[in-house]
Amino acid sequence: MAPDTRPHVPATEEQGSEPSDLVAGEDLALARRARAQLAEVAPEPGVPKPDPLLVADGVRKSFGGLVAVDTRHLEIQRGTITALIGPNGAGKTTLFNVLTGFDRRSEGTWQFADQDISRMAPHRVAQRGMVRTFQMTKALTRMTVMENMRLAATGQTGEHLLSALLPGTWRAQERENTERAQALLERFDLAAKADQFAGELSGGQRKLLEMARALMVRPRMIMLDEPMAGVNPALTQTLLGHVTDLRDEGLSVVFVEHDMDVVMGISDWVVCLAEGQVIAEGPPEAISDNRAVIDAYLGARQDLDEHGPEGVL
Amino acid sequence: MDLIEILSFAFRSAVGPLAITFALAAIGLNIHYGYTGLLNIGQVAFVMVGAYGLAITVDVFGGSHVLGALVGLGLAALLAVLLAVPTLRLRADYLAITTISVGEVLRLATRSSQAAPLTRGADGIAGLGGPFYALNPIPPGDYGFWIFQLGSERRVWLMLVGWGLIALMCLLVWALMRSPWGRVLRAIREDEEAARSLGKNVFSYKMQALVLGGVIGGLAGVYYAIQAAGVAPDTFDPRITFYAYVILILGGPGRVLGPVLGALIFYALFQGADVLLRQGAAGGWLPLVEWFGSQAIGATRLALVGLVLMLLMIFRPQGILGDRREMSLGA
Numbered sequence: 001m002a003p004d005t006r007p008h009v010p011a012t013e014e015q016g017s018e019p020s021d022l023v024a025g026e027d028l029a030l031a032r033r034a035r036a037q038l039a040e041v042a043p044e045p046g047v048p049k050p051d052p053l054l055v056a057d058g059v060r061k062s063f064g065g066l067v068a069v070d071t072r073h074l075e076i077q078r079g080t081i082t083a084l085i086g087p088n089g090a091g092k093t094t095l096f097n098v099l100t101g102f103d104r105r106s107e108g109t110w111q112f113a114d115q116d117i118s119r120m121a122p123h124r125v126a127q128r129g130m131v132r133t134f135q136m137t138k139a140l141t142r143m144t145v146m147e148n149m150r151l152a153a154t155g156q157t158g159e160h161l162l163s164a165l166l167p168g169t170w171r172a173q174e175r176e177n178t179e180r181a182q183a184l185l186e187r188f189d190l191a192a193k194a195d196q197f198a199g200e201l202s203g204g205q206r207k208l209l210e211m212a213r214a215l216m217v218r219p220r221m222i223m224l225d226e227p228m229a230g231v232n233p234a235l236t237q238t239l240l241g242h243v244t245d246l247r248d249e250g251l252s253v254v255f256v257e258h259d260m261d262v263v264m265g266i267s268d269w270v271v272c273l274a275e276g277q278v279i280a281e282g283p284p285e286a287i288s289d290n291r292a293v294i295d296a297y298l299g300a301r302q303d304l305d306e307h308g309p310e311g312v313l
Numbered sequence: 314m315d316l317i318e319i320l321s322f323a324f325r326s327a328v329g330p331l332a333i334t335f336a337l338a339a340i341g342l343n344i345h346y347g348y349t350g351l352l353n354i355g356q357v358a359f360v361m362v363g364a365y366g367l368a369i370t371v372d373v374f375g376g377s378h379v380l381g382a383l384v385g386l387g388l389a390a391l392l393a394v395l396l397a398v399p400t401l402r403l404r405a406d407y408l409a410i411t412t413i414s415v416g417e418v419l420r421l422a423t424r425s426s427q428a429a430p431l432t433r434g435a436d437g438i439a440g441l442g443g444p445f446y447a448l449n450p451i452p453p454g455d456y457g458f459w460i461f462q463l464g465s466e467r468r469v470w471l472m473l474v475g476w477g478l479i480a481l482m483c484l485l486v487w488a489l490m491r492s493p494w495g496r497v498l499r500a501i502r503e504d505e506e507a508a509r510s511l512g513k514n515v516f517s518y519k520m521q522a523l524v525l526g527g528v529i530g531g532l533a534g535v536y537y538a539i540q541a542a543g544v545a546p547d548t549f550d551p552r553i554t555f556y557a558y559v560i561l562i563l564g565g566p567g568r569v570l571g572p573v574l575g576a577l578i579f580y581a582l583f584q585g586a587d588v589l590l591r592q593g594a595a596g597g598w599l600p601l602v603e604w605f606g607s608q609a610i611g612a613t614r615l616a617l618v619g620l621v622l623m624l625l626m627i628f629r630p631q632g633i634l635g636d637r638r639e640m641s642l643g644a
Contacts, residue, residue, distance in 0.1 A: 102506070126512035138507035140500050141642045150493070151500050152511040158493030159513075161521055165488050174493065199642030217512055 031079025031250035038077050038268055043282025043290075046073035053078040053221055053252050054099070054130075059108035061091075061098045061276075068094040070276040071108075076221070081243060081253045083263040083284075086273035087297055092256045093135060095273065096225055100132045101125040113220060127154055129220035135229065135256075137206040141199030145190055145209060148198050149181035150174065152216035181216060188212040188242065204235040211242060222246065224255040228262055240266055264288065272296065315592060321460040323585030330468070330540035332580035333475035334360075334533050338553065339560040339572030340482045341529030346558075347566030348490060349522040350502030352405050355412030357553035358419050359527040361546075362388045363534025365423065368438040368544045369431055378444045382535045389531025393524040401519045416551055424546035437545030445539050446470065471540050478536065479573055482529055487569045489525075498522055499567075559622060565632025574633055582621060586614045 034051040041047055052075035061069040069091040076082050084092045097103035099110060101122035109118040112130050120128070140148050156177070157163050158170030185191045188208045193201060198209060207227060214222055227243070228236045236259075244266055247253055257263050263270060263284065270287040272280040274296035280287060287293055326332060338360050345351040366385025370376040376384070396415060400408040422428055424435040432438070449470040457463040463472065489495045497518050500508040505515045538544050556579070564575025590610045593599025601609040631637050 100510070102509070121514070122509045123512050123514045126510055131512075132510055134506070134510070138504045138510070140503035140507060142503055142639050143496070143499055147496060147499075151496050151508075151513075154512050156493045159497055161489075161494055161525075164492035164494035165485075167488075167492070170493060197639065197642055213511065 056110035080268040083267035131219040139198035326584035327581035336576035337533035341526035344526035355416035359530030360534035361549040363531030393527035439543035565634035
């Protein structure tokens with residue numbers, strides 16, 4: 001691929017650019033450069049990034065008197081894996097919900113790919129290329145695995161009521177989507193299950209399906225809410241492999257995770273939330289001995305003494 | 314016991330105009346509940362609006378039956394939009410609460426004396442259907458053989474058109490539900506948050522589903538007004554909705570032919586049981602009336618339907634056409 005001659009094109013216009021690329025999304029060279037640039041960024045909360053895909057300002061979400069999220073400034077660098085950590089109740093999932101439009105913000109604005117999406121409905125956010133998964137997997141149980149995949153493709157002509165009645169208008173597109181879905185299912189080791197109901201899959205397979213399904217949207221950023229929760233160690237390794245592969249193909253990944261081995265192993269950047277605020281961010285090495293992070297976990301977890309900070313971080 | 318009479322009456326009812334009306338109403342409900350998971354407990358409101366749309370257009374404004382039918386369908390669509398706007402963004406229960414009350418409110422409003430200039434109050438509007446029968450190409454006579462008795466040429470014409478409409482609606486539902494559009498509806502039924510996270514405008518699809526199913530409910534109303542040659546407000550009580558649900562659950566929700574099969578079986582059972590019980594009462598071998606009074610036959614008939622439904626829920630919870638494997642995943 002030619003080095004960054006291409007400007008930032010909205011994801012929607014990039015659809016179907018190359019039949020071979022499965023996860024679409026970003027310019028690979030651009031993403032790689034962005035990842036390399038991260039090394040020069042100072043590990044301070046709210047630090048500006050050289051090539052941010054997501055820029056959030058003053059995002060605040062309160063439920064009545066409880067302020068769940070209150071971040072001053074947060075940027076997510078393009079083409080990287082960013083981990084969102086923090087003790088239980090720190091507001092990680094709420095931040096996810098607010099950024100993706102699933103929860104209405106109380107205050108704040110944020111731009112995704114230079115576009116203000118802070119008032120956008122969740123489905124429009126997804127269409128722009130910011131796709132999230134859920135802590136509790138949401139496989140569409142009474143639809144087949146393949147139907148789950150096909151559903152997620154964007155810009156389907158057949159999803160309009162009138163053209164739905166004219167199969168000629170959507171058959172070809174459906175075939176293309178099926179091919180891409182098949183390729184993704186193979187990649188995620190689900191091809192053999194394509195015709196089974198999603199409800200018949202095991203918990204781990206559902207996690208894989210949810211990830212594969214999110215990719216059908218051709219996202220630029222994928223936001224995984226505890227992708228490894230309740231997954232056996234072997235599958236965790238598989239999932240990790242998939243996540244790093246996605247990053248290496250130019251996708252930006254943000255994920256919430258509690259397992260610090262996982263976080264330290266694959267993240268390019270770690271953001272630590274406590275009581276709704278970003279208290280630290282930086283590369284994994286810098287985070288693991290950050291005083292504020294250790295304090296936040298100490299406050300939340302009494303048993304830290306036994307393991308020492310490294311046990312958690 | 315005269316089995317021929319029972320079977321003949323059961324058949325006559327199963328394919329008759331009332332069964333057709335319910336089949337149409339249940340096809341609409343199937344789009345709401347069976348495919349999209351919308352809990353509409355006021356399908357009767359759409360049926361009523363369709364019937365009264367036709368009746369008022371013809372009776373008060375002197376319009377043609379065709380215009381009346383279009384008005385009826387249009388009003389059903391409008392009602393769906395009005396219901397959708399405030400409720401579809403809320404939790405599923407709110408649609409249920411709203412629809413069940415709208416049905417009753419409409420019935421009470423229609424029969425009130427203030428509405429009488431338009432609706433003729435509790436008496437309702439009579440004298441519909443003339444132009445419909447004027448189009449009847451079937452020569453006069455009595456049709457049918459053995460236990461398969463259809464009735465007069467007027468009734469045959471009604472049934473012909475009714476089953477034609479059912480076929481058309483089934484075709485429509487089949488074509489839609491195999492398309493990506495129908496796939497989005499089913500995804501919403503399974504988990505609307507997931508559908509949203511994949512870029513689907515859930516509100517818009519729910520709205521479309523509500524309107525489409527409502528218009529088919531309106532069509533049931535238009536058909537009902539013609540077959541009954543009139544409308545009366547108290548016909549449209551909440552039982553219509555509940556019967557439509559019984560029919561849908563009996564046949565298998567989320568299946569194209571579920572509501573049709575459900576209506577056939579429901580009416581065959583319902584009317585067959587009636588004849589059976591009456592025969593028993595007349596023949597003296599089932600002294601229901603002696604035991605329980607004059608209301609006993611109707612009540613026993615309902616109890617029998619309830620029993621059949623219970624047995625069905627125990628042995629075939631997915632409905633007759635449903636897929637057990639699919640059902641077991643629903644929980």
